[in-house]
Amino acid sequence: MRKFSRVICITPRAFRGRIRRAFIGISGSSSQLMRTVRFFPAVLLFPALLCVIPAARAQETPPTPDQTIHVSVDRVNVGVIVTDSRGNFVEGLRREDFHLFDNTVExxxxxxxxxxxxxxxxxxxEAGPAVYLLEGGHLQAAHSLLNGLSSGDRVAVVKYxxxxxxxxxxxxxxxxxxxxxxQxxxxxxxxxxxxxxxxxxxxxWLANTQGKxxxxxxSTGVDTSPMNESALVIQRLKISDVRLLAVSLMGGLQNPQPSGKKKSPAVNPSQSAVEFERxxxxLKSMAESTGGRAYFPATEKEFHSAYAEIAQLVRHEYSLAFAPPARDGRVHSIEVRIGAPQAPAPLAAPYRLDHRQVYLAPSPR
Known part of the structure; x- marks a missing residue:
C-alpha cells in the first residue's frame, strides 16, 4: 500500500472578525490529489476514518462544570426564514408582519x-480522510450553492x-x-x-462581522474534540446570531460504491452504525440549535439538490433585531410570529418559521 504523508497547517490569526487569506503558497490541488486517490479504494479509507474515533476517546476530558460563556449583547439579531405549508419561501413580508417575543413578552x-x-x-x-468523497462530486456540486447565491452575497472558505x-x-x-x-x-x-x-x-472570527x-x-460529523467541547459549542451556537446549515459527507461511507479491490475486514458493521448515528x-443538533437545517445526501444528485436548497435558504432570510429588555445575564427565549401578510388566499396557510431560539442577555452594569 502506498503511504501518504500528513500535512499540518498552521492556523492564521483572524483580526476583528476578518479572515486572513492563507492559501497563497500552498502547492498542489484537490484535483491533483484525486488522481492519486482514485487508486486508493474507499473501503480502505473507511477504517481509517473510524480509527480517528478511538483517538478521540483518548483525548476526551471530563466536562468542566465551571466553564461558562460570556457574551455582551445590546442588540439581539434574529434571522428568520419563512415557508408555507408546501415548503415554498414566503417573500414580500414587512416589518409590521413580524412579532418578536422575549420570554413570551412582545x-x-x-x-x-x-x-x-x-x-x-x-x-x-472538513479536510480529513473523507477526501475520497470528491469522487462523488460533493465539492463540484458546491457550484450549485455558489451559483444560487445573490451577486451581492459574500463568501469565505475555511477548511479544518x-x-x-x-x-x-x-x-x-x-x-x-x-x-x-x-486549491x-x-x-x-x-x-x-x-x-x-x-x-x-x-x-x-464571525463575532464582529455585520449583517446576515x-x-x-x-463534514462527516466525526469529532475528536474533548468530550465537553461539543456541548459547549452547541451552547455557543444557540446564543449566537449565526445560522448553521450542515451537509453530511457520510453518505458515501454508508452506501459505498462497488469496488473490485479486496475489502478490509477491519470494519465492525455494528460499531460503524453507532458511529454514523452519533x-x-x-450535525443535526448543531444545525437545529441555530434555526438551521442538516442534510444527509448520498449521491451527487442529492448533493446538488441540498446545495441548491441552501442557496435559497440564504437568499430568503429576513433579518430582525430588538433591544434586550433586561440586563440580567440570563438566557432568554426568543419567539417569532407573523400576522397575515398582504398576499392571496392560498398563502394564508400556516407558516414554518426557522430562527434562533435563545440569546444571552447582557450582565448588569
Whole structure:
C-alpha cells in the first residue's frame, strides 16, 4: 500500500472578525490529489476514518462544570426564514408582519432587513480522510450553492482538521471562491478532526462581522474534540446570531460504491452504525440549535439538490433585531410570529418559521 504523508497547517490569526487569506503558497490541488486517490479504494479509507474515533476517546476530558460563556449583547439579531405549508419561501413580508417575543413578552422590532439584503456565507469544509468523497462530486456540486447565491452575497472558505485554516476572506467574487475550492488540500490517513473546537474558533472570527451570517458546514460529523467541547459549542451556537446549515459527507461511507479491490475486514458493521448515528446526530443538533437545517445526501444528485436548497435558504432570510429588555445575564427565549401578510388566499396557510431560539442577555452594569 502506498503511504501518504500528513500535512499540518498552521492556523492564521483572524483580526476583528476578518479572515486572513492563507492559501497563497500552498502547492498542489484537490484535483491533483484525486488522481492519486482514485487508486486508493474507499473501503480502505473507511477504517481509517473510524480509527480517528478511538483517538478521540483518548483525548476526551471530563466536562468542566465551571466553564461558562460570556457574551455582551445590546442588540439581539434574529434571522428568520419563512415557508408555507408546501415548503415554498414566503417573500414580500414587512416589518409590521413580524412579532418578536422575549420570554413570551412582545418587544418592538427595532431593525428590519428584507431578504434582498446581501448575506455573509462561510464555507467550513472538513479536510480529513473523507477526501475520497470528491469522487462523488460533493465539492463540484458546491457550484450549485455558489451559483444560487445573490451577486451581492459574500463568501469565505475555511477548511479544518486539527484546527480551522482560512483559505479565502469574504468576497463577492465567485470565481475566487471556485479557485479556493480547487486549491483545497486534504489530510489522508490518521489525524484529528476537531469539529467542535473548529466551529468555536470560527464563531470568534464571525463575532464582529455585520449583517446576515451563515456557516455552511461540509463534514462527516466525526469529532475528536474533548468530550465537553461539543456541548459547549452547541451552547455557543444557540446564543449566537449565526445560522448553521450542515451537509453530511457520510453518505458515501454508508452506501459505498462497488469496488473490485479486496475489502478490509477491519470494519465492525455494528460499531460503524453507532458511529454514523452519533456523527449524524451531532450535525443535526448543531444545525437545529441555530434555526438551521442538516442534510444527509448520498449521491451527487442529492448533493446538488441540498446545495441548491441552501442557496435559497440564504437568499430568503429576513433579518430582525430588538433591544434586550433586561440586563440580567440570563438566557432568554426568543419567539417569532407573523400576522397575515398582504398576499392571496392560498398563502394564508400556516407558516414554518426557522430562527434562533435563545440569546444571552447582557450582565448588569
Amino acid at each position: 418587544q418592538p422590532v427595532s431593525d428590519f432587513t428584507a431578504i434582498e439584503e446581501p448575506a455573509q456565507v462561510l464555507l467550513l469544509i 482538521a486539527e484546527s480551522p485554516t482560512a483559505l479565502l476572506d469574504f468576497t463577492t467574487d465567485k470565481q475566487s471562491t471556485f479557485a479556493a475550492l480547487g 483545497l488540500r486534504f489530510n489522508l490517513g490518521f489525524g484529528s478532526l476537531n469539529l467542535s473546537a473548529s466551529i468555536s474558533k470560527v464563531l470568534e 451570517k451563515t456557516i455552511v458546514l461540509l 456523527a449524524n446526530q451531532l
